[in-house]
Amino acid sequence: MTVALLPELPALMVEEQVKAALLEDLGRAGDITTLATIGPDMTATATMSVREAGVVAGLELARTAFRLVEPSIRFEALVADGDRVAPGTTIARISGRARGVLSGERVALNFLMHLSGIASYTAKFADEIAHTAAKVCCTRKTIPGLRALEKYAVRLGGGSNHRYGLDDAVLIKDNHIAVSGGVAGAIRAARAYCGHLVKVEVEVEGLAQMREALTAAPDVILLDNMGPELLREAVAVNAGHWGLSAAAYADDPRRTRLEASGNVKIETIRAIAETGVDYISTSKITMAAPTLDIGLDISV
Numbered sequence: 001m002t003v004a005l006l007p008e009l010p011a012l013m014v015e016e017q018v019k020a021a022l023l024e025d026l027g028r029a030g031d032i033t034t035l036a037t038i039g040p041d042m043t044a045t046a047t048m049s050v051r052e053a054g055v056v057a058g059l060e061l062a063r064t065a066f067r068l069v070e071p072s073i074r075f076e077a078l079v080a081d082g083d084r085v086a087p088g089t090t091i092a093r094i095s096g097r098a099r100g101v102l103s104g105e106r107v108a109l110n111f112l113m114h115l116s117g118i119a120s121y122t123a124k125f126a127d128e129i130a131h132t133a134a135k136v137c138c139t140r141k142t143i144p145g146l147r148a149l150e151k152y153a154v155r156l157g158g159g160s161n162h163r164y165g166l167d168d169a170v171l172i173k174d175n176h177i178a179v180s181g182g183v184a185g186a187i188r189a190a191r192a193y194c195g196h197l198v199k200v201e202v203e204v205e206g207l208a209q210m211r212e213a214l215t216a217a218p219d220v221i222l223l224d225n226m227g228p229e230l231l232r233e234a235v236a237v238n239a240g241h242w243g244l245s246a247a248a249y250a251d252d253p254r255r256t257r258l259e260a261s262g263n264v265k266i267e268t269i270r271a272i273a274e275t276g277v278d279y280i281s282t283s284k285i286t287m288a289a290p291t292l293d294i295g296l297d298i299s300v
Helices: 011-026 032-037 059-069 098-128 147-156 174-180 183-194 207-214 228-242 269-273
Strands: 043-050 074-077 090-097 135-137 170-172 200-204 220-224 257-261 279-281 294-299
Touching: 011 059, 011 098, 032 098, 043 098, 059 074, 059 090, 059 098, 090 098, 098 135, 098 147, 098 269, 098 294, 170 174, 170 183, 174 183, 174 200, 183 200, 183 207, 200 207, 207 220, 207 228, 220 228, 228 257, 228 269, 269 279
Parallel strands: 135 279, 170 200, 200 220, 220 257, 257 279
Antiparallel strands: 043 090, 043 294, 074 090
16 A cells, blocks of 8 residues: 655655665775775665565665765666565665675665654554544654654654654643643633744643633643543533534534544554544654564565
């Protein structure tokens, strides 16, 4: 399955990320093993294959790694980012000067394995809740410097992105509330400071705080560490506040959206989604995702 209509990563971002990784790997003297053992005119052909089922992500980063090391290398992608692949699937062929193939191999694989791992793990969460209207979202818990890439992988896996950083959306958490003096006041202060184009979300720890938050009409309420029973009550409170029937609730554009967070695992996400919340955020899809096993085999 190919995921359609996903935005590509900006070429400049890809190049800068890959260049930094290559400089880290090549260091001060280059790939001395390859330089010592492989002649400059030797050529090689290689295939990249996945060794387990998953979702592919990061092909353009892999392509760029080989190109920056040796511009004449040919990289042929046989699948697309977002494709679900079976074990043994060949996803790319690489051919050209052997030095470039060998020196670019690890950086290319590191990006592919890491991002494909996130996409694959996200897909498992998304599949668990596909029968509901809820979306699984990532958080700001990402590897420093790789956030945009990891959020791209989340989208490829069928997940949804939360805010990218501290500067693109308001998320009023418990410590903000403690210092500012109250839920509703913090929401109104955020609205006054940021203006109408910035979304405002507030974290609440119980139904009393939620009811207070609703009086200030935030865009989203984050329900922190609530079990399925309490989440269902929260959905009912939200519907009651807006005077909505169960049938009208899901599609009404006026109502506040609800996000569940805390203790979200692959084993718990289905029950959470079935309560009627709109979003489920978890750091697991970025911070706990195993890499997807991808290998590169060379023939001369």
